[in-house]
Amino acid sequence: MRRLDKGAPLRAAMKAAGLDIPRLAARTKDVDPTGEGLSRTLVGFIVGAGKTAREECSDRAAELIASALDRELATLFESVVFTFEESTSTRRTHTAERRKPELPEQLMDQRTLARFLRKSSSWIDKQVQEAAERGELWPGLIYVGRSRRFDPHAVLDGMRKQRTPA
Template sequence: MRRLDKGAPLRAAMKAAGLDIPRLAAKTKDVDPTGKGLSAAYVGFIAGQGKTAREECSDRAAELIASALDKEVGDLFGESSLFLTLESTSTRRSQIKGERKPELPERLMDQRELSEFLRKSRSWIDKQIQDAKQRGETWPGLIYVGSSRRFDPHAVLDAMRQRAA
C-alpha cells in the first residue's frame, strides 16, 4: 500500500487520536489478531517525514495502522503506485536486423516485488530457481531481461497451483 499525500492524513489521524509513534505501535498490537502488531521503528518509517520515511508499506501494516486509528484503510493509504506503459520509453533501438524479440507479459516483477507478492523470501525464490536448474528446467515465470531476472507473476502462481494439486 502507498501512503496518501506523503503521510499527511496518517499524521493528522494520529494527532486527532492523541497518539505518537510508540503509542500507535503499541495500539497495533491490541488490534492484531496474532498479538504481534508493528514495531515503533516500522510505524515511524510509515508515518515519518524525514529521509527514512517510506512511501510504501505492506497491506497488513496499513490495515493494522488504520484499525488502530479507527479509520478506513482508504482514508490513509492508496493502492501501490506501480504502473506500466504500453509503449517503449527507450530512445535506443536494437541494431540487430530480423531478430524478433519474444512477447513479454504485460507485467513483470523484480525479485523483491515477487517475494512481497508471493509472501515468500527472496532466498526461497533463489532456491526454487536452483532446484529447477538442477532438474534441467527453467523455473516457471522466470525471464531474463538483459542480465537481470524478471518474473511473470501469473506464470509463477499457475505453476505453484499445479504443483500443489
C-alpha cells in the same frame, strides 16, 4: 499500499487520537488478531515526515495502522497497482524471435576468428586439417591467394550442424 499526501493524513489522525509513534505501535498489537502488531521502527517509517520515511508499506501494515487509528483505510492509504507493458522476466524465452549475435559482414583472418569464437588458432588449424582428411573444406574457409579468410556466418552454421546429431 501507498500513504496519501506524504503521510499528512496519518499524522493528523495520530494527533487527533493523541498518539505518538510508540503508542501507535503498541495499539497495532492490540488490534492485530495474531497479537504481533508492528514495531516502533516500522510505524515511524510509515508515518514519518523525514528523509527515512517510506511512501509504501504492506497491506497488512496499512490495515493495522488504520484499525489502530480507527479510520477507514482509504482515508490514509491508496492501493498501488503496477502494470508493465513488457515482461520483466529475466529468463530467456525459447522462441524463434531470439536475437542472433551481431556478426561482422566482412571476412576474418584466423586470429580475428579465433578471438571471435573464443577458441585458439591451433583449434582452428585442427578443424581445418580434420575436414581436409575427410575430403571436405571446413565451412566458411576461403583461400585468398596463400592466406586463409573465414566467413563468420558460414563457420557458425557449420559448427551448429556438427553439434546436432544427424
